[in-house]
Amino acid sequence: MSDNNSLNALIEGLRRLPGVGVKSASRMAFHLLQHDRAGAQLLAQALQQATTQIRHCTRCHTFTEKEVCDTCTDPRRDAAKLCVVETPADQAALERTAAYQGLYFVLMGKLSPLDGIGPKDIGLSKLFERATDGVVQEVILATNFTAEGEATAHVIAEALKARGLKVTRLARGVPAGSELEYVDLGTIAHALVDRR
Amino acid sequence: MSDNNSLNALIEGLRRLPGVGVKSASRMAFHLLQHDRAGAQLLAQALQQATTQIRHCTRCHTFTEKEVCDTCTDPRRDAAKLCVVETPADQAALERTAAYQGLYFVLMGKLSPLDGIGPKDIGLSKLFERATDGVVQEVILATNFTAEGEATAHVIAEALKARGLKVTRLARGVPAGSELEYVDLGTIAHALVDRR
Ligand SMILES: [Zn+2]
Ligand SMILES: [Zn+2]
Numbered sequence: 001m002s003d004n005n006s007l008n009a010l011i012e013g014l015r016r017l018p019g020v021g022v023k024s025a026s027r028m029a030f031h032l033l034q035h036d037r038a039g040a041q042l043l044a045q046a047l048q049q050a051t052t053q054i055r056h057c058t059r060c061h062t063f064t065e066k067e068v069c070d071t072c073t074d075p076r077r078d079a080a081k082l083c084v085v086e087t088p089a090d091q092a093a094l095e096r097t098a099a100y101q102g103l104y105f106v107l108m109g110k111l112s113p114l115d116g117i118g119p120k121d122i123g124l125s126k127l128f129e130r131a132t133d134g135v136v137q138e139v140i141l142a143t144n145f146t147a148e149g150e151a152t153a154h155v156i157a158e159a160l161k162a163r164g165l166k167v168t169r170l171a172r173g174v175p176a177g178s179e180l181e182y183v184d185l186g187t188i189a190h191a192l193v194d195r196r
Numbered sequence: 197m198s199d200n201n202s203l204n205a206l207i208e209g210l211r212r213l214p215g216v217g218v219k220s221a222s223r224m225a226f227h228l229l230q231h232d233r234a235g236a237q238l239l240a241q242a243l244q245q246a247t248t249q250i251r252h253c254t255r256c257h258t259f260t261e262k263e264v265c266d267t268c269t270d271p272r273r274d275a276a277k278l279c280v281v282e283t284p285a286d287q288a289a290l291e292r293t294a295a296y297q298g299l300y301f302v303l304m305g306k307l308s309p310l311d312g313i314g315p316k317d318i319g320l321s322k323l324f325e326r327a328t329d330g331v332v333q334e335v336i337l338a339t340n341f342t343a344e345g346e347a348t349a350h351v352i353a354e355a356l357k358a359r360g361l362k363v364t365r366l367a368r369g370v371p372a373g374s375e376l377e378y379v380d381l382g383t384i385a386h387a388l389v390d391r392r
Contacts, residue, residue, distance in 0.1 A: 006242070006249040007259055007284075013242035014213075016235030018227045024215070026285050031214045032243070033250055033259060034304055039212030040243045046202070046209035047240035050225070051233045053202040063203055063229060088203075089222050108230055 007033075059130070061123055062088050062106040071104060078102045080137040084127065084156060086110050086144055094142060102140070105130060110143060111152040124156065131160055138166045145172060203229075255326075257319055258284050258302040267300060274298045276333040280323065280352060282306050282340055290338060298336070301326060306339060307348040320352065327356055334362045341368060 007029060014025035032040040056062065057069035064070075071077065081102025085091045091104050107122040119125070131139050139160050143149035157167045172190040174183050203225060210221035228236040252258065253265035260266075267273065277298025281287045287300050303318040315321070327335050335356050339345035353363045369387040370379050 004250070004259060004261060006246045006261055009242040010246040013235075013239035016228070016232055016239055017210075017213075017224045019220070019223075027215075028213045029246070030283055030285060032212070033246060036212055037247045039209075040247045043209035043212055044240045044243035044247070046205040047228070047236045047243070050202045050206040050229060051236045051240070054200070054229055063200060065200060065202055087226060089226060 056108070057106075060104045060106055061108055061126070062091060062104065076101070079135050081140060082131055082136045082138070083140040083142050084153075085142045086149060086152070090142065090144070100140075102138075107143070107152070110148045111155060112148050119155070122152070124159070127156065128159060128163070131165055132163050136165070138168060141167065141169045145170075252304070253302075256300045256302055257304055257322070258287060258300065272297070275331050277336060278327055278332045278334070279336040279338050280349075281338045282345060282348070286338065286340070296336075298334075303339070303348070306342075306344045307351060308344050315351070318348070320355070323352065324355060324359070327361055328359050332361070334364060337363065337365045341366075 010029045010032075011022065011025045014020055014028050015022060017025075020028070032043075053065045054063050055065070057064045057066070057072055059068050059072040062069055062071070078101045081100075082105055083091075083094065083100060083102055084105050084107065085094065086107050086109065088106060091106055094100050094104075105123075105127050107127075109117055109122045111117060111119065111122065130136065139156070141153040141156060143153045143156075153169060157169070160167045171194050172187070173194055174180065174187060174191045180188065206225045206228075207218065207221045210216055210224050211218060213221075216224070228239075249261045250259050251261070253260045253262070253268055255264050255268040258265055258267070274297045277296075278301055279287075279290065279296060279298055280301045280303065281290065282303050282305065284302055287302055290296050290300075301319075301323050303323075305313055305318045307313060307315065307318065326332065335352070337349040337352060339349045339352075349365060353365070356363045367390055368383070369390055370376065370383060376384065
């Protein structure tokens with residue numbers, strides 16, 4: 001396929017997607033060209049549109065097409081609560097529960113020294129400034145319960161507690177619907193410690 | 197993220213890729229927007245370019261940007277041999293071996309009655325016309341060794357043998373480098389039958 005520069009460029013382009021190797025990229029390119037050129041055109045337009053229109057909310061850092069996102073400008077939100085999450089997907093998961101009415105700060109990442117991701121990359125000074133504006137009364141840490149998420153939560157908690165703020169963390173425990181027999185030991189141990 | 201139509205459109209666009217569900221699509225969108233906007237732009241351009249430039253070779257049906265592809269017009273190729281493959285990726289795999297100097301016919305699919313893919317969809321009448329042009333002496337069936345690939349090979353073989361052509365099939369057998377202990381029974385049985 002030496003005369004197929006467009007095809008090679010498409011395969012290279014698809015490889016920029018996370019988790020897509022050269023085999024998957026070839027399979028995707030074949031599928032689009034053979035069965036879904038309309039989908040390929042839609043995707044091209046969506047990529048173009050997204051990269052030019054989407055920026056970060058100046059208040060909470062999540063993706064938005066506006067200067068300040070709809071959540072941040074919603075007057076029904078409780079501005080005394082600020083929930084810290086790693087990504088917009090985590091924020092969306094919390095929103096789906098409809099159990100939280102406060103505002104958010106989206107780190108757009110997590111502290112990860114091995115990957116060279118430090119406090120600046122996740123906007124911690126911005127977060128500290130926001131959390132100490134006098135309006136926020138409680139910061140709820142909802143970073144993931146992974147090693148990096150926990151470390152990130154720890155760093156934020158220490159800094160904000162030193163500034164006299166109330167800092168809480170999502171409860172760890174047994175997932176709803178689980179049978180104890182099949183839950184891992186660490187989770188049960190945490191659920192015991194955090195019992196109410 | 198109700199104000200984020202561009203983001204939702206991007207996630208929907210990425211879901212057009214085979215094997216990509218809503219979770220993968222969200223993860224891909226996040227990665228591109230947060231870490232690789234240049235990659236997103238490249239991919240958008242590659243998709244646009246590919247969908248407008250790439251068509252099918254009028255001789256062999258493979259993807260090409262020309263009327264007739266470079267392989268079909270290469271005078272060093274042995275026009276007496278015609279190798280039938282399912283996809284351009286299979287063709288590329290054969291080309292990498294450098295063990296074949298003939299020409300190709302790319303089905304761009306395989307017979308698959310359950311998916312409604314019949315002889316017309318894989319250009320069988322075009323193949324039969326091409327194979328009986330008086331130049332082709334041998335048709336080598338290199339469809340995959342799956343149920344559908346075997347069925348496709350069988351249908352083509354019967355039709356071409358009826359037209360008096362020499363039809364061969366890639367040999368089945370034990371893969372190079374394998375230990376018999378770990379090779380499945382069906383493969384060993386075929387290798388015994390096809391022993392030379
Ligand atoms: Zn916001
Ligand atoms: Zn060709």
